[in-house]
Amino acid sequence: xxxMTHLAKVYRTEVVETYALRDFNINVKEGEFVxxxxxxxxxxxxxxxxxxxxxxxxxxxxHLDGVEVSKLDDNARSRxxxxxxxxxxxxxxxxxxxxVFDNVEVPLRYRGMKSAERKQRIMDALERVGLASxxxxxxxxxxxxxxxxxxxxxxxxxxPRLLLADEPTGNLDTQMARSVLELLEEIHRxxxxxxxxxxxxxxxxxxQRNVHVIDGQVVDLAEDPRxxxxxxxxxANS
Amino acid sequence: MFGxxxxxxxxxxxxxxxxxxxxxxAVALGIGTSMTTLxxxxxxxxxxxxxxxxxxxxxxIDPQGADSKTPDDEPLDQMTWIDGMNLLRAKRADRQxxxxxxxxPIQPDNAAIDPFYTKARYxxxxxxxxxxxxxxxxxxxxxxxxxxxxxxxxxxxxLNEKLFKGxxxxxxxxxxxxxDLRVIGVIGDWSPNPHFYDLNMGDYAKSEDVYLPLATSxxxxxxxxxxxxxxxNGSDAEEALExxxxxxLQFWVQLDTPAKAGAYRDFLVHYSQEQKVxxxxxxxxxxxxxxxxxxxxxxKVVPSDVKLQTWLAFGFLVVCLVNTVGLMLAKFMRRAGEIxxxxxxxxxxxxxxAQLLTEAGIIGLVxxxxxxxxxxxxxxxxxxxxxxxxxxxxLDLPMLAFTIVLAICTTLLxxxxxxxxxxxxxxxxxxxxx
Numbered sequence: 001x002x003x004m005t006h007l008a009k010v011y012r013t014e015v016v017e018t019y020a021l022r023d024f025n026i027n028v029k030e031g032e033f034v035x036x037x038x039x040x041x042x043x044x045x046x047x048x049x050x051x052x053x054x055x056x057x058x059x060x061x062x063h064l065d066g067v068e069v070s071k072l073d074d075n076a077r078s079r080x081x082x083x084x085x086x087x088x089x090x091x092x093x094x095x096x097x098x099x100v101f102d103n104v105e106v107p108l109r110y111r112g113m114k115s116a117e118r119k120q121r122i123m124d125a126l127e128r129v130g131l132a133s134x135x136x137x138x139x140x141x142x143x144x145x146x147x148x149x150x151x152x153x154x155x156x157x158x159x160p161r162l163l164l165a166d167e168p169t170g171n172l173d174t175q176m177a178r179s180v181l182e183l184l185e186e187i188h189r190x191x192x193x194x195x196x197x198x199x200x201x202x203x204x205x206x207x208q209r210n211v212h213v214i215d216g217q218v219v220d221l222a223e224d225p226r227x228x229x230x231x232x233x234x235x236a237n238s
Numbered sequence: 239m240f241g242x243x244x245x246x247x248x249x250x251x252x253x254x255x256x257x258x259x260x261x262x263x264a265v266a267l268g269i270g271t272s273m274t275t276l277x278x279x280x281x282x283x284x285x286x287x288x289x290x291x292x293x294x295x296x297x298x299i300d301p302q303g304a305d306s307k308t309p310d311d312e313p314l315d316q317m318t319w320i321d322g323m324n325l326l327r328a329k330r331a332d333r334q335x336x337x338x339x340x341x342x343p344i345q346p347d348n349a350a351i352d353p354f355y356t357k358a359r360y361x362x363x364x365x366x367x368x369x370x371x372x373x374x375x376x377x378x379x380x381x382x383x384x385x386x387x388x389x390x391x392x393x394x395x396x397l398n399e400k401l402f403k404g405x406x407x408x409x410x411x412x413x414x415x416x417x418d419l420r421v422i423g424v425i426g427d428w429s430p431n432p433h434f435y436d437l438n439m440g441d442y443a444k445s446e447d448v449y450l451p452l453a454t455s456x457x458x459x460x461x462x463x464x465x466x467x468x469x470x471n472g473s474d475a476e477e478a479l480e481x482x483x484x485x486x487l488q489f490w491v492q493l494d495t496p497a498k499a500g501a502y503r504d505f506l507v508h509y510s511q512e513q514k515v516x517x518x519x520x521x522x523x524x525x526x527x528x529x530x531x532x533x534x535x536x537x538k539v540v541p542s543d544v545k546l547q548t549w550l551a552f553g554f555l556v557v558c559l560v561n562t563v564g565l566m567l568a569k570f571m572r573r574a575g576e577i578x579x580x581x582x583x584x585x586x587x588x589x590x591x592a593q594l595l596t597e598a599g600i601i602g603l604v605x606x607x608x609x610x611x612x613x614x615x616x617x618x619x620x621x622x623x624x625x626x627x628x629x630x631x632x633l634d635l636p637m638l639a640f641t642i643v644l645a646i647c648t649t650l651l652x653x654x655x656x657x658x659x660x661x662x663x664x665x666x667x668x669x670x671x672x
Contacts, residue, residue, distance in 0.1 A: 078585060106580065110585050111584065
C-alpha cells in the first residue's frame with residue numbers, strides 16, 4: 001500500500017543542508033495499522049506529510065498503492081489525496097466557518113460528487129462517529145473529542161484506502177483519547193490501512209506494528225547502538 | 239464547483255465585514271469615478287451616424303488668395319457659394335448636400351401661439367437620405383424642388399407637435415419669414431450628437447426644427463447664421479455672399495467605397511487645378527477628404543479637458559485597485575491555514591485559485607453596482623454644469639453593462655496576485671504550524 005525506498009528529504013539553505021529524512025525505508029501493507037514513533041524532530045511528521053503527498057521529497061522512491069508518485073503533477077497528487085488518503089490531525093484542522101456537515105463535505109466537494117450521494121456519505125460518516133445529531137453545529141460548539149471525531153468523519157467520508165493520523169489524541173484528555181483510539185481500531189478492523197504518528201507509547205502499543213524513527217531514519221531498536229548505549233546507562237544507574 | 243465557490247466566497251466575505259466593505263468601497267470609488275468621465279467621453283466622442291459614418295465625407299478645398307495663407311495651412315473647412323454649387327452640380331459622389339444654418343421667425347396660424355424664432359437648416363435634397371433622417375410623415379423634397387426654389391419645408395416632430403398637435407401635417411402650410419411654406423414631411427426622432435454636419439452651430443447643438451431648400455432660403459432672404467470668413471476683397475454682406483470670396487457653406491458627400499473616396503479626392507485636386515487655370519484659385523491644389531469621425535477629430539470636438547479627466551480617473555481606478563490588491567492579499571493570506579486544510583483534503587492549486595478568484599469576482603460585482611450608483615450621481619452632477627454638452631451626460635445601456643463588466647474584470651485582475659500567492663501556500667507547513 002505504502003512503500004518508501006531510500007527516501008530522502010533535504011532542506012537546503014545557502015550555508016547548510018539539513019536531512020529531515022535519510023535513507024528512509026518503510027513498507028506498509030494493505031490493512032495494516034502501523035504506529036510511527038520517535039522523539040521530537042526525528043522526522044515523523046515529515047514522513048507523514050510526504051506519505052500524504054503534501055510535500056515532495058529529495059531522493060529515493062515512494063510508491064503509493066502501486067503508483068510511483070514523484071513524477072505526478074499537482075492535479076494528480078491532489079486527486080490521489082482526495083480519493084485515496086484520509087488525514088487526521090492533532091489540531092483537528094476543522095474549518096471554523098463551516099458547520100459539522102459542511103466540514104465533512106469538503107473532500108467530497110473536490111471529488112465532484114453529486115449532492116444526494118454526498119449527503120448520504122456525510123450522514124453515514126457522522127453516524128459512525130456518533131455525531132449525526134451535531135451536523136448543524138459549528139466546531140467552536142463542540143468539545144475537543146467531538147471535534148476530532150468530526151475530523152475522523154471527514155477523513156472517512158471519502159472512503160480512503162489509507163488513513164494518516166498525526167498525533168490524533170495529542171490534544172485530548174485521557175477519556176476522549178481512549179474513545180478516539182477505539183474508533184480508529186474499529187475502522188482498522190473494518191479493513192482500513194492506518195499509519196499513525198505518535199509520541200505516546202501506550203497508543204503505539206495498540207497498533208499492529210511499530211516503526212521507530214530516529215534522526216530521519218527507520219531503526220530497529222534492538223540493533224541500534226544508540227539504544228544499546230542508553231540501555232547500558234539505564235542499567236548502570238539502576 | 240462554481241456554486242460551491244460562490245457559497246464559500248459569500249461566507250468569507252461575511253466573515254470579515256470591515257475588510258470586505260473596504261475592498262468594495264475601493265472598487266466602487268474607482269469604478270464610479272472612471273465611469274463618470276468615461277461616459278462623458280463616450281457621449282462626446284460617440285459616432286453620430288453609427289454604421290454609416292465611414293461613407294460620409296467632408297470635402298475641403300483651398301480657394302484662398304496666395305497672400306492670405308502660409309504653405310502649411312490646412313484647406314478650408316467651409317465652402318464658398320461658387321465652389322459649393324460647382325461641386326454639388328458635378329454630382330461626382332453617391333450623394334452630396336450643401337447647406338447652412340439660420341433662424342427663421344414662425345408665425346403660427348393659431349392665434350393662441352405667439353410668433354417665435356426657431357432654428358432652420360437650408361440644404362439640398364440629398365441631406366435627408368444621406369444622413370438617414372427618419373420621416374414620421376411625408377417625405378423629403380427632391381432635386382427638382384431645389385432647382386425650382388420650391389416653397390416647401392420639412393419640420394421636426396417637436397415643431398409639428400407645437401403647431402399641429404402632432405397630427406400628420408403634410409400638405410399644410412407654415413408661415414416662415416413672411417412666406418408660406420408647404421409642409422411635405424415631418425421628421426422623427428433625429429438629433430445626431432455631435433452636431434457634425436455644422437459644428438459652427440455648437441458642437442452638441444440640437445438638430446433644427448425647419449428644413450427648406452437652400453435655393454429657396456436664398457430666394458426668400460432667410461436669415462443666415464454660423465461662421466463666415468472672407469479674404470481679399472470679399473465682403474460678408476448677405477447680398478454679396480453668392481459672388482464674393484467668402485466661405486460660409488457646409489458641404490458633405492457620401493462615398494460608398496474607399497475607391498470612390500480615392501477618386502473623389504482626385505476630383506477635388508483636378509477641380510482645384512481647373513479653378514487655378516481659370517484664375518479663381520491662386521495656390522497649388524490643397525485638398526482634404528476626411529470621413530465623419532476623422533472630421534470630428536480634426537475639429538477637436540471632444541474637449542481636451544474631458545480626455546484629461548478620463549485619464550486621471552482611470553489613474554485613480556488603478557490606485558483603488560492597487561489598494562484592493564493589498565487588502566485581498568491580507569485577507570487571503572490570513573486564510574492560509576484553511577487553504578492548507580483544503581489542499582490536504584484534495585483541493586488542487588487550480589481549485590484554490592478558482593475559489594479565491596470567485597471571491598474577487600463577487601467583490602467586483604458588488605463594487606461595480608456601487609460604482610454604478612456613484613457614476614449615476616457623478617453624471618447628475620455633470621448635468622448641473624453649464625457646459626454645452628452637459629445635458630448629454632446620461633448612462634446608456636451599453637455603458638451600464640460596461641460598468642459592471644469593467645468592475646468585475648478589473649477586480650479579477652486585482653485578485654490574480656493575491657489568489658496566486660495564496661494557492662502557493664505549502665499545506666504541510668500550514669498544518670505543521672497549527
